[in-house]
Each structure stands twice: as structure tokens, then as C-alpha cells.
Amino acid sequence: MSNQQHDAEELLIKLEEAPPCPRCGGVALLVAQFPHAWRNSRGENVSGRKEVLLCASCDHREPAAAELLALFAVDDQVSPENLRVFGGLVAEWVDSVRHRTVDEEALSDEFEQWRRGEL
Ligand SMILES: [Zn+2]
Numbered sequence: 001m002s003n004q005q006h007d008a009e010e011l012l013i014k015l016e017e018a019p020p021c022p023r024c025g026g027v028a029l030l031v032a033q034f035p036h037a038w039r040n041s042r043g044e045n046v047s048g049r050k051e052v053l054l055c056a057s058c059d060h061r062e063p064a065a066a067e068l069l070a071l072f073a074v075d076d077q078v079s080p081e082n083l084r085v086f087g088g089l090v091a092e093w094v095d096s097v098r099h100r101t102v103d104e105e106a107l108s109d110e111f112e113q114w115r116r117g118e119l
Pocket of ligand 1: 055056057
């Protein structure tokens with residue numbers, strides 16, 4: 001019986017053209033985009049997508065990121081053989097980032113949009 005998470009299906013991974021890490025300016029290994037919903041200052045539900053970067057220098061202390069980084073250290077590219085493992089690790093990592101950032105970043109995102117007049 002398949003009961004895949006809807007969220008996981010909407011996860012987008014980009015391995016190429018990852019922008020530089022905003023925290024250290026280094027090279028990011030991948031970018032993941034995931035659906036992100038929050039409530040704006042008028043109490044309306046807003047949904048969008050959120051991007052997170054995986055950076056070897058900044059993220060190695062996160063357990064979920066460390067496992068993913070370890071995979072990159074061994075296989076420097078995604079192959080059909082490691083795709084399954086890779087997909088599982090990415091999903092776990094994004095999950096951990098999502099839980100961490102929803103509280104921290106929802107506020108600053110909202111402020112950014114408000115400042116730009118989008119809310
Ligand atoms: Zn970094």
C-alpha cells in the first residue's frame with residue numbers, strides 16, 4: 001500500500017546552478033524547494049515555495065545535513081544506484097530544515113513582503 005506524503009512529492013531538488021551560500025558565500029551543493037504556507041498579518045493563509053541551500057561549511061552540524069554531505073563526499077554525483085538513498089536523505093534534511101525555519105523565518109519573510117508591499 002502506497003501512502004506517500006503529498007509534501008514529499010512537491011519537493012524540487014536542483015543540483016546544478018545552485019546560488020552561492022547566503023551565509024558564507026561558498027559553493028552550495030544543492031538547492032531544495034518546498035511548499036511553504038504561513039499566515040499573514042491579516043490572518044490569511046499564504047502559500048508559496050521556500051528554497052533552502054545545502055552548504056558543506058554551514059550545514060555540517062545539522063545531523064540530517066551531515067548525512068547528506070557524507071553521501072556527497074563519497075559519490076560526487078547522483079547516479080541511479082544512489083538515487084534512492086539520496087532522495088530519502090534529502091527528504092529528511094528538508095523536513096528538519098522546514099521545522100527549524102518555519103518559526104524563525106516565517107516572521108522575516110512576512111516582514112520582507114510587507115516591506116515590499118506584497119502583503
Ligand atoms: Zn555556507
